[in-house]
Amino acid sequence: MPATKNDIVAEFTRELIRVNTAFRQYIQAMLRRNNMDLTFEMLQVLACLWNTDGVNQQEIANLTVKDKASVTYLIDNLTKRGLVVRKEDEGDRRNKLVLLTDAGKALKTEVEPWIQEMxxxxxxxxxxQAIKDCMQVMIKFRENLGMEISSDNC
Amino acid sequence: MPATKNDIVAEFTRELIRVNTAFRQYIQAMLRRNNMDLTFEMLQVLACLWNTDGVNQQEIANLTVKDKASVTYLIDNLTKRGLVVRKEDEGDRRNKLVLLTDAGKALKTEVEPWIQEMxxxxxxxxxxQAIKDCMQVMIKFRENLGMEISSDNC
DNA sequence: CCAACAAAGTTAAATACTTAACTGTTATTG
DNA sequence: CAATAACAGTTAAGTATTTAACTTTGTTGG
Incomplete structure (x- = not known):
């Protein structure tokens, strides 16, 4: 049976899940190997803050491609672990700025080399160039499906 | 600041999540629009069965890139909805074959055109060729990360 | 001004995923 | 043949995601 173009798109969506899973599992194995009490998702949030500390939750949601309700939950978990604190934005009191604690900052030194290594x-x-071309294909898929998500850097 | 190769890989992982999300949201919007009491994940399982009925749960897990525990849960949900039934494999009693009910088969006619359309x-x-090249990049990433997942078709 | 709208965050309920321990069945091999 | 390993599925606990309703705060246009 010859693969039609639709079959290839279908296979693409499966490969998408596989490679996504591969990255997550690699990171979780790394965290476990080093006895880090963190999940992949918490690390996504921390990585944003290590880049620019003190952003609000909606911005974290955009950067990590998560729902703002998920971010509330993750910030709760990171707060319990003493890695971040919430602080009301005095300029716009709807916002809550998320700030790294000293422990949260200290983690960066430890974890970032592992991420770079990965x-x-x-x-x-x-x-x-192959990676960039691949990203163009992914972006085109996303545009075709009508999703206009901003592509800001983290 | 010039983007290093590592930065590009990092951006790749974010784009991965975005396009994944785009496909999921497209399908969920489609299901909702047509008042289907189904989730994206249940549809992934059904799609496997529409292709080849009567496979066991481990095989469904491989094809959908899910954990076998997740599949147990999804089959429970699909059973509640009357779309599939479990049947012990008499050749190897460890296996449970998952079979479509008449209602499960009937859904195929309704839903498959929408999936093809997507x-x-x-x-x-x-x-x-661009899609295939992109998949090669994804497969290479997966191999580099040390994940040797089988790439059987569904 | 103020009424309507929009935006940020929270909450709760339903669904989903992951891990590990567990049961039962089959295969291996000493 | 019996011990052991490997495999399929289940279960339970913890974590994550999604949706929708809700609160609070900010913006805007009549």
Whole structure:
């Protein structure tokens, strides 16, 4: 049976899930190996804050591609672990700024090299241009499906 | 600030999540629009069965890239809705074969055109070769991360 | 001004995923 | 043949996601 274009798109969606799972499992294995009491999702949030501390929750939601309700939940969990605190934005009191604690900042030194290592490891034997081309395909899929999500950097 | 290769890999992982989300949201909107009492995940399982009925749960887990515990849960939900039944495999009594009911089969006629439509819609202005190249990049990422997941068709 | 709307965050309920321990069945091999 | 390993499925607990309703605060246009 010859694969039609639709079959190929279908297979693409499955590969999407597989590679997503691969990244998550790699990180979770890394966290476990180093006895970090963190999940992949908490790390996504921390990574945003390590880049720019003190952003509000909606912005974290945009950057991590999560729902704002999920972010509320994750910030609760990170607060319990003493890694972040919420602070009301005095300029706009609807916002709550999320700030790293000292413990949260200290984690960066420990974890960021591992993340860099993963990115380097993942990209072995992979030309930058091929990755960019692949992203263009993904963006095109997303646009075709009518999702206009902003692509800001984290 | 010039983007390093690692930055590009990092952005790739975010785009991965975005396009994944786009596909899921498209399908959920479609299901809701047509008053289907189904989730994206249940549909993934049904799609496997519409292709080949009577496979066991582990195989469904492989095909949908899910954990077998998740599949137990989803089959429970589909059973409650009267769309599938479990049947012990008499050849190997460890297995439970999952079989479509008449209602489950009837759904195929209704839903499959929408899925085909989505795949066609998603693939507009996208050369097949570009999609294949993109999948090769994703597979390479997965291999680099040390995940050797089988890539059987569904 | 103020009424209507929009935006940020929270909450609760339903669904889903992950991990690990567990049961039962089959395969291996000493 | 019996011990052991491997495999399929279930269960339970913890975590995550989604949706919708809700509160609070800010913006805007008549």
């Amino acid at each position: 990115h380097a490891f993942a990209g072995v034997d992979m030309p930058v | 795949h066609a819609f998603a693939g507009v202005d996208m050369p097949v």
